[in-house]
Amino acid sequence: MDVLATPVGTDRLVLRRFAPDDVADVYAYQRLPEVARYLYRPPLSRAQCAELVARRAAAELRWAVDGDDIGLAVCRRDEPGVLGSVVLTLRSARARQAEIGWVFHPAHAGHGYATEAARALAARAFDVLGVHRVFARLDVENTASVRLCERLGMRREAHLVENDLDGDRWGSEYVYAALAADLVR
Template sequence: MTTLPLDTDRLRLRLFGPADLDDLYAYQRLPEVARYLYRPPLTRERCEESLARRADGTGWTRDGDDLVLAVCRRDEPGVVGEIVLKLASARAAQAEIGWVFHPAFGGRGYATEAARAAASLAFGALRVHRLFARLDTRNTGSVRVCERLGMRREAHLVENDLDGDEWGSEYVYALLAREWPARAV
């Protein structure tokens, strides 16, 4: 893999550590964050469990292996969100990308900037052939991030999952490694 952290103009992407608990819990506990994740807000205990697993990272060899990166502003302390790369198929070199950010830091382009850095990592050092994102159709912010990355909408899955007691629909966006250089700017 590549050496972490990854730096962009304004951000640093790095592995999570135990000191990140308060920042992680600050956004993972919010109902407005969980509403598009098809799960309830996380408790502090679940955040602690998640941090313990994230700090070690995983390999990048088996289906389900993932890399969860804390997104921090380079000029200020604290975690503002996270980027997830999950190996969906090792054989087909396909990975899923996702992001979760504290709403207080929305509208500043952080998700796009961090996702662009993660996509470069995926297509470069991680040797991914196809990168895809699955998102709730109501999540217009994430739709815009996918489109800014140059991903194409490949599917609209209608009422394919339960969001609490309601059916939720998803979009699938994707991009191939050979398409990335033209969109990486």
């Protein structure tokens, strides 16, 4: 049984389960070097996107043990197509802590879609899934995600210096976090 009823609606968006016909839309942004750069991995191939979409489409939305995650496609209410995705991962069931993340096609930047989708998923994390703390880890050079975290009311809790290797570049990360009372709804 899925723990989170989908789709999740906002004023302009629908967060829904992935469907098999989402592959082309997902590949359109996951193949871009400027998207993969902040994910510390190479761009995805079409076959990798097809595998990702198939796995997400078939996944039961469980929320019980460390590592369980909920990944949703983000779509506009008034137009077909996937703009990006949001994911919530249970990092500590005992401490009720979850990591939130997002990946969007750069063509949709600057419209507030990522903020709206992340806000809706974070609210469900607190209100439906019983999460105590939501956090995000992001590359310090990813200024768009830094601003998104701040718009959500998350606070910067850590600056991890050269903690991960992105090809031959050492990347540094920020950790942002919020409790339910911190979230700007």
